[in-house]
Amino acid sequence: MPGRVAGKVAFITGAARGQGRSHAIRLAEEGADIIAVDVCQDIPGVPYPGATEADLAQTAKAVEALDRRIVTAQADVRDYAGLKAALDDGVAQLGRLDIVSANAGIGTSPHLAAEMAEDTWRDMIDINLTGVWHTAKAAIPHLRAAHGGALILTSSAAGLMAYPNIAHYVSAKHGVVGLMRTLALELAPDMIRVNSIHPTQVDTPMIQNEATYRLFRPDLDHPTRADFEPASQQMNALPIPWVDPVDISNAVLFLASDEARYITGVALPVDAGCLIK
Amino acid sequence: MTGRVQGKVAFITGAARGQGRSHAIRLAEEGADIIAVDICRDYPTVGYGLATEADLAQTVKDVEALDRRIIAAQADVRDAAALKRVVDDAVAQLGHLDIVCANAGICTVQAWDEVTPDVWRDTLDTNLTGVWNTMVAAAPHLIAAGGGSIICTSSTAGIKGLPFLAPYVAAKHGVVGIARTMANELAQHKIRVNTVHPTGVNTPMVEGLGGLDPLINRDPNLGPIFMNTLPVQSVEARDISNAVLFLASDEAQYVTGLEFTVDAGNTIR
Numbered sequence: 001m002p003g004r005v006a007g008k009v010a011f012i013t014g015a016a017r018g019q020g021r022s023h024a025i026r027l028a029e030e031g032a033d034i035i036a037v038d039v040c041q042d043i044p045g046v047p048y049p050g051a052t053e054a055d056l057a058q059t060a061k062a063v064e065a066l067d068r069r070i071v072t073a074q075a076d077v078r079d080y081a082g083l084k085a086a087l088d089d090g091v092a093q094l095g096r097l098d099i100v101s102a103n104a105g106i107g108t109s110p111h112l113a114a115e116m117a118e119d120t121w122r123d124m125i126d127i128n129l130t131g132v133w134h135t136a137k138a139a140i141p142h143l144r145a146a147h148g149g150a151l152i153l154t155s156s157a158a159g160l161m162a163y164p165n166i167a168h169y170v171s172a173k174h175g176v177v178g179l180m181r182t183l184a185l186e187l188a189p190d191m192i193r194v195n196s197i198h199p200t201q202v203d204t205p206m207i208q209n210e211a212t213y214r215l216f217r218p219d220l221d222h223p224t225r226a227d228f229e230p231a232s233q234q235m236n237a238l239p240i241p242w243v244d245p246v247d248i249s250n251a252v253l254f255l256a257s258d259e260a261r262y263i264t265g266v267a268l269p270v271d272a273g274c275l276i277k
Numbered sequence: 278m279t280g281r282v283q284g285k286v287a288f289i290t291g292a293a294r295g296q297g298r299s300h301a302i303r304l305a306e307e308g309a310d311i312i313a314v315d316i317c318r319d320y321p322t323v324g325y326g327l328a329t330e331a332d333l334a335q336t337v338k339d340v341e342a343l344d345r346r347i348i349a350a351q352a353d354v355r356d357a358a359a360l361k362r363v364v365d366d367a368v369a370q371l372g373h374l375d376i377v378c379a380n381a382g383i384c385t386v387q388a389w390d391e392v393t394p395d396v397w398r399d400t401l402d403t404n405l406t407g408v409w410n411t412m413v414a415a416a417p418h419l420i421a422a423g424g425g426s427i428i429c430t431s432s433t434a435g436i437k438g439l440p441f442l443a444p445y446v447a448a449k450h451g452v453v454g455i456a457r458t459m460a461n462e463l464a465q466h467k468i469r470v471n472t473v474h475p476t477g478v479n480t481p482m483v484e485g486l487g488g489l490d491p492l493i494n495r496d497p498n499l500g501p502i503f504m505n506t507l508p509v510q511s512v513e514a515r516d517i518s519n520a521v522l523f524l525a526s527d528e529a530q531y532v533t534g535l536e537f538t539v540d541a542g543n544t545i546r
Contacts, residue, residue: 181545188506188542200531237464243531250528259519262476262512265545266538273464276457276534 003031004257009094011035011087013077013135014104016051018204019154021059022245023101023252028068030253032099035090036060037075037083039104043127045120047109047211069094077104077131084138097142099256102135103154105172109211110218113167121168128172129179136183140192148191150256153180154248155196157235157271165215177267184265193264195255200271201232201242237273280308281526286371288312288364290354290411291381293328295480296430298336299514300378300521305345307522309376312367313337314352314360316381322399323383325485346371354381354407361414374418376525377427379411379452384445386488388495397444404448409455412470416463424467426525429456430517431472433543436536440499441492453536460534469533471524476540477503477511506542 010027014020015036024034036059042050056072063070071093073086091097105128111120132153143149158166159173177196184194201207208225216231217223233241251270254260269275287304291297292313301311317330333349340347348367352359368374382404385396408429419425434442435449453472460470477483493500520539523529538544 184542184545185506189508191507193507237461238467238469238531238533239465240531247528247531251532254523254528259516259523260539262507262509262516262541263520263537263539264507264542265540268532268537269535270529270532271534272531273460273469273533276460 003029004253004259005099006031008032008098008256009035009091009096010099010101010256011090011097011139012101012103013037013131015059016040016055017059018206019202019245019248020101020103021062022249023103024059024070025062025066026246026249026253027099027256028063028066028070031068033069033094034063034071035087035094036070036072037086039076040074043106043123045123046106048107048205048209077134078126080134080137083134087138087142091142096146097139098146098149100135100139100143100149100151101154101252102132102151104131105154105206107206107212108166108169110165110215112165116168124168125172128169129175132176133179136179140187143192144190149193150260151183151192151194152252152255153194153196155180155198155267157198157200157269157274159196159198160267160269160275180267181265188264193260195264195266195268197248197251198267198269198271198275199243199248200236200274202248203242203244207242235274235277236271237277240272243270243272280306281522281528282376283308285309285375285525286312286368286373287376287378287525288367288374288415289378289380290314290407292336292349293317293332294336295482296478296514296517297378297380298332298339299518300380301336301347302339302343303515303518303522304376304525305340305343305347307526308345310345310371311340311347312364312371313347313349314363316353317351320383320399322393322396323385325481327383354410355402357410357413360410364414364418368418373422374415375422375425377411377415377419377425378521379408379427379429381407382430382482384442384482384486386441386486386492388441388492389443392443400444401448404445405451408452412455412459416468419468420466425469426529427459427468427470428521428524429470429472431474431536433474433476433538433540435472435474436538436544437502439502441489457534464533469524469529471533471535471537473517473520473524474536474538474540474544475512475517476505476543478517479511479513483511501546504543504546505540506546509541512539512541
């Protein structure tokens with residue numbers, strides 16, 4: 001049985017670990033070749049370590065173990081020229097582009113909007129919003145050349161609902177929805193579909209760190225994963241604290257596949273119902 | 278390779294033809310057994326012919342050709358007691374229930390001042406109360422199964438105020454309300470509730486509509502409301518079934534409370 005995205009090529013940002021690596025593996029399992037980029041460095045002010053070159057190499061290994069091709073590159077979504085060069089090179093090697101997962105993003109420590117440092121605000125918007133635009137901008141010519149495709153932008157439950165203490169994150173992720181809707185209108189004549197995904201907490205390094213624990217448990221000095229768990233579950237309607245990266249990947253896969261050929265402009269929550277509570 | 282809903286049982290209303298039959302086939306292709314109901318009778322208020330017993334028999338044949346079991350019954354979603362009897366009996370035979378497609382619906386076209394009390398009542402009774410009756414009949418079985426997925430068929434008319442379809446729009450908006458409430462109430466049982474919102478689907482119901490163009494000609498400003506963003510006039514029943522399959526499968530195990538448009542971008546214009 002051919003895979004659900006057999007013969008397609010997918011470009012994934014933030015692909016060294018977490019959701020990005022999971023998307024690469026899930027799409028490869030269903031027959032796609034992968035162009036994987038990641039900045040592979042720490043971001044100053046971000047309260048957990050960034051992915052590493054070893055992480056990106058591990059993604060490559062995992063995809064190759066599925067007998068799919070993968071081209072990897074270190075690239076920063078803030079650097080349009082560098083990102084474009086990496087993608088153009090990947091497409092030159094793999095022949096085409098059909099699927100884009102604009103996934104790269106950073107988390108944050110809690111800051112009140114009124115007291116947030118300029119750098120904290122700017123880095124967030126540059127990576128989580130402008131980085132998504134750069135990704136789309138670099139990819140659109142290739143999708144047009146393929147006569148269609150699917151752009152999947154990773155937003156967040158915080159892209160549809162506000163949460164205190166993370167104004168920059170909420171603003172960037174809401175901005176992704178506006179970008180998604182505009183791109184869906186502009187690219188429809190080319191049969192390029194654009195949708196966004198809105199996860200609740202996902203069990204990855206971006207969430208599983210003390211800064212997030214403190215955001216959810218300001219009552220404790222050194223909250224742990226176990227302290228975070230009930231607070232996180234309280235957000236969701238379904239009785240679970242968080243979802244796994246593969247749950248997001250399954251939604252990406254569906255939107256990327258031809259089964260969703262007429263689905264565009266959708267903000268798809270994979271959120272255990274946190275938005276309807 | 279096992280199917281994406283292997284071993285599950287799906288209850289589908291309005292299953293004799295159109296989207297309902299397509300859902301039955303798509304879910305059966307991926308390993309589900311089917312409980313299929315349809316009224317198989319015309320409505321005096323609906324200007325096109327509804328499905329027949331022969332149509333329902335064809336759905337049975339199609340599912341059986343895929344080597345899946347199917348139990349079919351004539352039932353009216355407006356009759357809560359009858360619906361419950363059918364579901365209880367079929368679940369007793371097939372063993373459990375995991376997936377519900379509240380799909381049965383009717384649609385008529387008319388300007389607001391041409392909506393008769395009978396049209397209003399039949400549309401609301403079928404498209405809104407019928408969805409409620411379907412959920413109420415099915416939910417106890419999903420709770421008994423330790424979880425499940427309910428997919429309610431709404432419409433772009435469940436999101437936008439499409440002109441000349443007032444009772445249909447009211448019912449389809451109402452479906453979203455029921456789905457959101459039930460998503461909250463049933464979450465503790467690991468039951469997910471989502472809605473799908475098709476644009477025009479190439480089925481007998483939409484073919485049967487007609488009559489829209491003369492109404493739009495009275496006020497051409499209203500024409501673009503019906504247009505899609507992607508360069509397609511309508512979608513196929515199977516496109517909706519693929520979304521239903523995703524929501525029904527464990528791949529969507531944490532997706533609930535979603536209004537899932539399969540609308541070629543109709544609602545973002």
